[in-house]
Amino acid sequence: MYIYQQKKWPDFTWDEKSLSNSLAHVRYNQGKLLGKMEGFGFDLQEKTTLETLTQDVLKSSEIEGEILNREEVRSSIARKLGMEVAGLVPSDRHVDGVVEMMLDATQRYHLELDFERLFGWHAALFPTGRSGVYKIVVGNWRNNTTNDPVQVVSGALGKEKVHFQAPDSAVLNTEMGQFIHWFNHVNDIDPIIKAALAHLWFVTIHPFDDGNGRIARAITDMQLARADETFQRFYSLSTQIRLERKAYYSILEKTQRGSLDVTEWLEWFLLCFDAALSSTNHTLVKVGEKASFWENTAAFNVNNRQKIMLNKLLDGFDGKLNSSKWAKIAKCSQDTAGRDINDLMNRGILKREAGGGRSTSYVLS
Numbered sequence: 001m002y003i004y005q006q007k008k009w010p011d012f013t014w015d016e017k018s019l020s021n022s023l024a025h026v027r028y029n030q031g032k033l034l035g036k037m038e039g040f041g042f043d044l045q046e047k048t049t050l051e052t053l054t055q056d057v058l059k060s061s062e063i064e065g066e067i068l069n070r071e072e073v074r075s076s077i078a079r080k081l082g083m084e085v086a087g088l089v090p091s092d093r094h095v096d097g098v099v100e101m102m103l104d105a106t107q108r109y110h111l112e113l114d115f116e117r118l119f120g121w122h123a124a125l126f127p128t129g130r131s132g133v134y135k136i137v138v139g140n141w142r143n144n145t146t147n148d149p150v151q152v153v154s155g156a157l158g159k160e161k162v163h164f165q166a167p168d169s170a171v172l173n174t175e176m177g178q179f180i181h182w183f184n185h186v187n188d189i190d191p192i193i194k195a196a197l198a199h200l201w202f203v204t205i206h207p208f209d210d211g212n213g214r215i216a217r218a219i220t221d222m223q224l225a226r227a228d229e230t231f232q233r234f235y236s237l238s239t240q241i242r243l244e245r246k247a248y249y250s251i252l253e254k255t256q257r258g259s260l261d262v263t264e265w266l267e268w269f270l271l272c273f274d275a276a277l278s279s280t281n282h283t284l285v286k287v288g289e290k291a292s293f294w295e296n297t298a299a300f301n302v303n304n305r306q307k308i309m310l311n312k313l314l315d316g317f318d319g320k321l322n323s324s325k326w327a328k329i330a331k332c333s334q335d336t337a338g339r340d341i342n343d344l345m346n347r348g349i350l351k352r353e354a355g356g357g358r359s360t361s362y363v364l365s
Contacts, residue, residue: 087307097124109225136209166206191227196269240276320361
């Protein structure tokens with residue numbers, strides 16, 4: 001029996017006493033972080049929001065096994081928020097769609113959720129009407145009258161393991177109507193607890209052919225923005241869930257096969273959320289270093305190719321950066337790449353990496 005088949009579904013219960021210490025701890029750290037960010041200037045807040053939203057979009061997609069281009073995501077967010085950021089690159093419509101969904105959830109968190117808004121998010125995720133090579137119902141609830149029940153499975157063909165079976169498509173209007181009314185109008189629950197319940201409730205209904213996990217996390221971020229009472233984003237829950245993906249799927253499966261007492265799921269969510277708050281310190285250091293770098297006079301008047309490559313180095317370049325990689329990524333000739341690199345070395349921004357061997361590589365000074 002799945003949780004939605006329980007007689008009193010969706011009347012969730014939990015042990016408030018056992019959660020009280022964890023919730024108080026999370027609330028304290030949340031308030032401390034928001035207070036710290038209020039003391040920063042607008043420019044640093046904006047840069048932190050850009051970094052956080054970029055991570056959120058990337059990691060939410062990674063949880064589902066989809067790898068997006070970081071620079072495209074960052075550029076799409078910056079353009080849509082009207083930020084003046086160095087080294088922006090073009091982004092394709094799929095990246096733009098994922099970004100639009102996340103920004104609508106977090107920047108317009110105060111607006112009510114409804115069917116059409118969710119349908120818009122789903123359509124933005126699947127602009128071609130397909131999930132991979134498979135045609136799916138887009139911008140509407142799944143309508144699998146010939147394929148019910150919808151199952152979440154893993155394993156090779158013939159050895160599949162069923163992790164979850166979703167409610168029949170015939171009940172989706174009723175189920176989602178109940179969920180949306182609760183999400184918009186029930187306010188006597190702690191907002192962090194409500195974010196955890198909303199996440200669980202939505203993925204259990206599983207109303208779309210695909211994209212349910214990403215939309216569930218967008219709804220969670222929307223509720224967390226309501227809890228913070230700000231559209232500025234300073235932590236990424238999806239980044240932490242990505243780090244704990246195995247545990248995430250395990251606790252979801254256990255909860256969806258259990259009773260309506262969801263204390264264990266809430267305990268896990270609070271621990272995950274607290275870890276996301278703690279990891280923000282790393283983001284702040286990274287953003288601060290990046291801001292200081294671009295304020296350095298040596299970095300003034302670099303060309304667009306150099307901006308792109310320097311941002312990649314500041315974000316943590318994967319592997320060794322040599323002139324060949326520079327030319328390929330910046331889409332220029334080897335000679336142009338060499339001139340770009342020499343210019344930055346003369347400014348004291350880049351230096352040759354020690355022990356380069358046959359191929360000279362470069363790092364930030």
